[in-house]
Amino acid sequence: MAGISVVAAIAIIWIGSWFAHRLVRDGHPGALAYKPADMPPPVDLASIQRGWPDSLEEPAERGRLVAYLHDPARQASAVKPAAATAPAAPVDLGALLLKADANAGKAKAAVCMTCHDLTQGGPNRIGPNLWGVIGRGVGSHPGFSYSPAMAAQHGNWTYDRIFIFLASPARVVPGTKMGFPGFSRPEDRAAVIKYLVTLGNNPPPLPPPS
Ligand code: HEC
Incomplete structure (x- = not known):
């Protein structure tokens, strides 16, 4: 009897851990699980601005800028938010x-x-x-x-x-x-x-x- 329950316990633990591995993704948290081919390379906004507008002569550069303009998340990190409300100038x-x-x-x-x-x-x-x-x-x-x-x-x-x-x-x-x-x-x-x-x-x- 004791032998059967030990086997049963091992089986339950093994099945449980198998399920747990199915549920929890392996790998570095936050890393993408796939690599999309069409992700544009990161844009160096400063270099685009420095080279403006000549840098846009190149189609690749233009493509990167367009990709940048279409990616609000990246813009949010690149562009510092303006002060929420500028304090009104005091009236004299x-x-x-x-x-x-x-x-x-x-x-x-x-x-x-x-x-x-x-x-x-x-x-x-x-x-x-x-x-x-x-x-x-x-x-x-x-x-x-x-x-x-x-x-x-x-x-x-x-x-x-x-x-x-x-x-x-x-x-x-x-x-x-x-x-x-x-x-x-x-x-x-x-x-x-x-x-x-x-x-x-x-x-x-x-x-x-x-
Ligand atoms: C549509 C009518 C109306 C117009 C137009 C109007 N007022 Fe009045 N005003 C009132 C009334 C009614 C009161 C009393 C307010 C209360 O008791 O809450 C008042 C009160 C005031 C008071 C307070 C007076 C006190 O004895 O404490 C001032 C100052 C004043 N008005 C200035 C002006 C000025 C200056 C203008 C024009 C730019 C103007 N009002 C236009 C109706 C008007």
């Missing part, structure tokens, strides 16, 4: 305001006047009266019913703050009821602000250019 608001033209700003502010009165002592309309708004407390004009979002803001309308707000009011103060998409060009915002500065008795000094 002082310099922008120095250059800005109040008259051009007045023309641009025509759109503001569809909702805002800009005169001293003028009424609130769809939006609050904007006389002297620069330096004024945010959401502070008497008699105007601000949105909860605007009413919850603290502090004053500094140059920086109004410059950022006018780029995209709804994004800067989510929930604002100011239905104006904003001016994306910093120059346009600076011009409007330069005009707003003229509409006040005591505007804060312009920020110095940095």
